[in-house]
Amino acid sequence: MKRSLENIExxxxxxxILNEEGKIVNEDAMPxxxxxxxxxxxxxxxxxxxxxxxxxxxxRQGRLGFYAPTAGQEASQLGTQFALEKEDFILPxxxxxxxxxxxxxxLYQAFLFSRGHYHGNQMPEGVNAFSPQIIIGAQxxxxxxxxxxxxxxxxxxxxxxxxxxxxxxQGDFYEGINFAGAYQAPAIFVVxxxxxxxxxxxxxxxxxxxxxxxxxxxxxxxIQVDGMDILAVYAAxxxxxxxxxxxxxxxxxxxxTYRYGPHTMAGDDPTRYRTEDMxxxxxxxxxxxxxxKFLEEKGLWTEEEENExxxxxxxxxxxxxxxxxxxxxxxxxxxxxxxxxxxxxxxxEQMEEYKAKESK
Amino acid sequence: MAQMTMxxxxxxxxxxxxxxxxxxxxxGEDVGQNGGVFRATEGLQDEFGEDRVFDTPLAESxxxxxxxxxxxxxxxxxxxxxxxxxxxxxxxxxNGQMARLRYRSGNTVSMPVTIRSPFGGGVHTPELHADSLExxxxxxxxxxxxxPSGPYDAKGLLIQSIRDNDPVVFLExxxxxRSFREEVPEDDYxxxxxxxxxxxxxxxxxxxxxxxxxxxxxxxxxxLEKDGIDAEVIDLRTVMPVDFDTIIESxxxxxxxxxxxxxxxxxxxxxxxxxxxxxxxxLHLEAPILTVAAPDTVYAFTQAExxxxxxxxxxxxxxxxxxxx
Numbered sequence: 226m227k228r229s230l231e232n233i234e235x236x237x238x239x240x241x242i243l244n245e246e247g248k249i250v251n252e253d254a255m256p257x258x259x260x261x262x263x264x265x266x267x268x269x270x271x272x273x274x275x276x277x278x279x280x281x282x283x284x285r286q287g288r289l290g291f292y293a294p295t296a297g298q299e300a301s302q303l304g305t306q307f308a309l310e311k312e313d314f315i316l317p318x319x320x321x322x323x324x325x326x327x328x329x330x331x332l333y334q335a336f337l338f339s340r341g342h343y344h345g346n347q348m349p350e351g352v353n354a355f356s357p358q359i360i361i362g363a364q365x366x367x368x369x370x371x372x373x374x375x376x377x378x379x380x381x382x383x384x385x386x387x388x389x390x391x392x393x394x395q396g397d398f399y400e401g402i403n404f405a406g407a408y409q410a411p412a413i414f415v416v417x418x419x420x421x422x423x424x425x426x427x428x429x430x431x432x433x434x435x436x437x438x439x440x441x442x443x444x445x446x447x448i449q450v451d452g453m454d455i456l457a458v459y460a461a462x463x464x465x466x467x468x469x470x471x472x473x474x475x476x477x478x479x480x481x482t483y484r485y486g487p488h489t490m491a492g493d494d495p496t497r498y499r500t501e502d503m504x505x506x507x508x509x510x511x512x513x514x515x516x517x518k519f520l521e522e523k524g525l526w527t528e529e530e531e532n533e534x535x536x537x538x539x540x541x542x543x544x545x546x547x548x549x550x551x552x553x554x555x556x557x558x559x560x561x562x563x564x565x566x567x568x569x570x571x572x573x574e575q576m577e578e579y580k581a582k583e584s585k
Numbered sequence: 586m587a588q589m590t591m592x593x594x595x596x597x598x599x600x601x602x603x604x605x606x607x608x609x610x611x612x613g614e615d616v617g618q619n620g621g622v623f624r625a626t627e628g629l630q631d632e633f634g635e636d637r638v639f640d641t642p643l644a645e646s647x648x649x650x651x652x653x654x655x656x657x658x659x660x661x662x663x664x665x666x667x668x669x670x671x672x673x674x675x676x677x678x679x680n681g682q683m684a685r686l687r688y689r690s691g692n693t694v695s696m697p698v699t700i701r702s703p704f705g706g707g708v709h710t711p712e713l714h715a716d717s718l719e720x721x722x723x724x725x726x727x728x729x730x731x732x733p734s735g736p737y738d739a740k741g742l743l744i745q746s747i748r749d750n751d752p753v754v755f756l757e758x759x760x761x762x763r764s765f766r767e768e769v770p771e772d773d774y775x776x777x778x779x780x781x782x783x784x785x786x787x788x789x790x791x792x793x794x795x796x797x798x799x800x801x802x803x804x805x806x807x808x809l810e811k812d813g814i815d816a817e818v819i820d821l822r823t824v825m826p827v828d829f830d831t832i833i834e835s836x837x838x839x840x841x842x843x844x845x846x847x848x849x850x851x852x853x854x855x856x857x858x859x860x861x862x863x864x865x866x867x868l869h870l871e872a873p874i875l876t877v878a879a880p881d882t883v884y885a886f887t888q889a890e891x892x893x894x895x896x897x898x899x900x901x902x903x904x905x906x907x908x909x910x
Binding site for chain 2: 229313343344345346348355356360363365366368369370371373375377380384396397400401403404407477560562563564565566569570571572
């Protein structure tokens with residue numbers, strides 16, 4: 226009798242290209258990226274790290290609302306997005322604001338999303354995405370639907386969606402990957418396994434040794450990737466995208482990563498569930514540190530260049546938050562007018578009531 | 586014109602819209618070759634192909650969830666939830682997601698989804714098949730809920746629901762599927778959502794009902810006429826939004842009202858309707874508004890169903906109370 230779990234870890238061994246020392250360990254898998262691309266990737270990671278630091282500071286000053294820190298997850302977030310084309314549709318989780326920004330959402334709108342202003346949810350023309358999902362896993366079934374729609378329209382595009390390790394316990398996770406598999410729809414399901422669902426460690430979340438293996442039950446491809454290695458994340462996503470648009474079906478990508486900060490800025494204290502040792506173990510794997518080493522070795526990156534990125538990011542963030550402040554505050558009447566295409570009578574009455582209150 | 590049952594009128598409406606608009610998709614559990622467990626989609630896959638009329642895996646949240654995704658690609662999804670008691674599985678996808686996407690996109694994305702589903706008592710189903718769960722949806726801003734009372738209305742309301750750019754839950758009372766036929770035009774026509782229908786005019790009391798209860802109210806009105814009580818019967822047709830103007834106009838004439846629903850007293854829309862009517866028309870009322878509804882228990886599947894379900898005798902009793910108040 227053959228037991229199904231016997232060699233499961235071998236089957237889902239972690240895919241890596243760039244190791245912690247910044248050395249290429251898997252030359253064969255090295256994706257085709259120009260020097261310019263490599264520098265752009267570094268630019269985006271450094272920029273996003275600064276954006277995270279500034280967002281945390283702005284949140285503490287009361288100038289931003291809901292915010293889920295991203296530091297540590299840059300390779301998982303930006304490596305997947307870098308493999309996309311403009312026509313691909315992103316269905317993000319609440320921590321996945323960076324992907325939206327690099328897909329075309331202006332920074333000031335990302336800040337408005339954080340403040341709960343509806344303009345933050347209005348994707349500009351040509352930016353194919355939903356605003357970040359709050360309910361864990363709900364975006365997975367929606368992604369299957371976007372992908373099915375793309376298939377029916379004969380589009381050469383994919384739907385890509387994100388959740389975390391905790392999200393793989395949800396019913397919608399299974400329903401989403403199963404629907405996409407059944408219809409062979411061009412979807413990419415990314416699980417950013419940052420080891421904790423708020424405080425619950427992944428070992429308590431599931432008996433599965435890897436989250437990538439959950440793909441097997443749905444009959445779709447699954448791969449576990451070093452989520453701190455942006456080259457591996459990019460290569461895995463690029464491959465998944467290619468197969469998807471060629472009609473070869475969806476892929477589940479698990480990225481092994483870590484969030485350095487708290488779950489959100491709303492009072493989570495990671496020292497209650499993580500040790501300093503664990504934090505420092507993961508910091509050694511940092512995606513920016515290893516990529517910097519790699520680029521410096523190739524003569525593609527200098528300290529001056531990095532400082533320029535940091536300064537540019539800080540300036541643009543400053544300008545964006547200024548623009549955010551200039552946006553008129555959201556009113557109850559804005560909420561009312563966003564409920565239906567045509568206001569039903571009961572909401573017309575309520576609209577008049579709130580317009581009167583608002584004009585006082 | 587043809588004589589049609591309600592299920593035939595529904596199939597006809599789906600056929601009309603599949604023909605009219607290539608973006609319309611019809612799908613759900615067993616809706617393909619099998620034509621649906623009630624045959625609502627009979628023959629549609631053969632006529633329009635598997636790309637437009639198709640089976641789904643057995644998962645209600647997935648069915649509702651893919652509808653959201655399909656809508657982003659310009660489709661007009663018409664999914665079926667096989668029995669509305671199964672909607673609990675899809676509650677987040679409907680109320681938590683679909684209903685909020687217009688808001689959540691700052692009015693840049695529409696969800697023109699029409700979720701069809703059978704419900705309603707009196708046909709001896711197992712548990713969680715017959716429950717009147719419309720109140721779960723009417724309590725969610727962003728949703729519309731339509732409940733036809735017969736073949737003619739079903740076709741016109743379903744076509745209008747499919748053409749609506751907001752999500753609609755379209756509930757089909759199982760007892761009405763084949764209980765009677767009506768003249769139904771073969772070409773397309775629509776009935777506005779949010780507009781009630783005065784199905785019987787009268788001067789002494791207003792009966793407000795929807796779905797199968799419209800017929801109980803009409804039967805009660807016939808009996809009451811023998812006692813010299815002239816009842817007006819309003820079929821709401823759409824239970825969100827509710828057409829209060831038509832109700833108020835009637836109550837201002839009759840000065841008395843009885844609200845009738847098949848759902849439990851704590852469920853449905855009776856409380857919402859009654860509170861609105863008393864706010865708008867208290868000075869026209871000669872008696873408190875009474876409600877006919879099922880008791881606040883789980884649905885009495887199979888056993889005790891006939892007593893549990895509100896019937897025309899319950900309506901007559903309440904009408905006599907408001908008349909003699």
